[in-house]
Amino acid sequence: xxxxxxxxxxxxxxxxxxxxxxxxxxxxxxxxxxxxxxxxxxxxxxxxxxxxxxxxxxxxxxxxxxxxxxxxxxxxxxxxxxxxxxxxxxxxxxxxxxxxxxxxxxxxxxxxxxxxxxxxxxxxxxxxxxxxxxxxxxxxxxxxxxxxxxxxxxxxxxxxxxxxxxxxxxxxxxxxxxxxxxxxxxxxxxxxxxxxxxxxxxxxxxxxxxxxxxxxxxxxxxxxxxxxxxxxxxxxxxxxxxxxxxxxxxxxxxxxxxxxxxxxxxxxxxxxxxxxxxxxxxxxxxxxxxxxxxxxxxxxxxxxxxxxxxxxxxxxxxxxxxxxxxxxxxxxxxx
Numbered sequence: 211x212x213x214x215x216x217x218x219x220x221x222x223x224x225x226x227x228x229x230x231x232x233x234x235x236x237x238x239x240x241x242x243x244x245x246x247x248x249x250x251x252x253x254x255x256x257x258x259x260x261x262x263x264x265x266x267x268x269x270x271x272x273x274x275x276x277x278x279x280x281x282x283x284x285x286x287x288x289x290x291x292x293x294x295x296x297x298x299x300x301x302x303x304x305x306x307x308x309x310x311x312x313x314x315x316x317x318x319x320x321x322x323x324x325x326x327x328x329x330x331x332x333x334x335x336x337x338x339x340x341x342x343x344x345x346x347x348x349x350x351x352x353x354x355x356x357x358x359x360x361x362x363x364x365x366x367x368x369x370x371x372x373x374x375x376x377x378x379x380x381x382x383x384x385x386x387x388x389x390x391x392x393x394x395x396x397x398x399x400x401x402x403x404x405x406x407x408x409x410x411x412x413x414x415x416x417x418x419x420x421x422x423x424x425x426x427x428x429x430x431x432x433x434x435x436x437x438x439x440x441x442x443x444x445x446x447x448x449x450x451x452x453x454x455x456x457x458x459x460x461x462x463x464x465x466x467x468x469x470x471x472x473x474x475x476x477x478x479x480x481x482x483x484x485x486x487x488x489x490x491x492x493x494x495x496x497x498x499x500x501x502x503x504x505x506x507x508x509x510x511x512x513x514x515x516x517x518x519x520x521x522x523x524x525x526x527x528x529x530x531x532x533x534x535x536x537x538x539x540x541x542x543x544x545x
Contacts, residue, residue: 218248221312308504335500343430355443385433388422415543491516495523
């Protein structure tokens with residue numbers, strides 16, 4: 211029986227999304243148990259009718275909730291009984307094998323790092339997530355915002371952690387690793403990426419292929435793309451904004467005239483397939499790599515389907531035992 215703790219109060223919608231999503235996943239996996247952490251009086255009504263799985267979930271009361279705009283440092287100091295903190299404590303105490311939260315990213319990372327600590331040979335954790343590609347090949351990018359400033363040594367650690375995780379989660383025996391830069395030529399980039407490239411090129415434990423540019427992420431020719439958190443988060447938010455822009459433009463054009471509405475009908479099947487391929491909800495669930503425990507960050511605006519995908523990601527990483535793999539292999543590769 212696998213056990214996952216859920217920060218049921220996290221995200222833009224809280225229990226109205228997290229609880230139904232949790233029940234969905236429970237009904238799909240008979241070997242799963244969930245600890246739903248949050249305000250008891252809000253969780254109980256949503257769970258009262260789930261009698262078919264009531265033997266595989268429990269409510270863990272927490273008296274506080276971390277707001278999406280709260281300071282991570284303030285949260286760490288003053289909200290020790292928040293649903294986020296208690297859910298992470300469940301992993302620390304061994305009651306759960308993973309934690310899933312859609313809450314404040316900064317607060318989640320700060321709390322997880324404080325409670326769980328980093329693995330040996332890992333200086334800083336990193337956030338890794340999957341991006342869509344033209345050929346539907348899996349590409350993972352890290353760091354997506356855990357570290358605003360990263361040294362070349364940190365980028366090397368991110369690369370090794372990403373490669374170790376990809377081998378297990380994606381069943382990829384020899385994932386390729388690229389370093390994000392403003393050009394593919396050796397002379398391009400700042401001193402940080404140039405020095406990191408030197409370290410990566412001499413690391414025998416990974417298949418480093420050199421510099422890659424941001425558009426290379428989507429071609430599907432590479433498995434792991436490494437960057438610091440400032441750059442990675444900017445890339446992530448630019449992608450999210452581009453998807454919203456295209457969606458908004460499409461709706462505007464369809465509504466422009468009756469002729470536009472009629473002309474869209476023959477293309478509905480193709481458009482639905484396109485929507486399914488680029489649907490970011492299917493890739494919801496970013497991993498906090500480098501911690502002594504599994505923590506999965508769901509997008510704050512996730513709906514039921516997306517949050518369920520984040521829980522499924524946690525299940526997969528439990529099965530592959532990613533923290534143990536990183537703990538056992540990173541030090542060997544970096545020595």
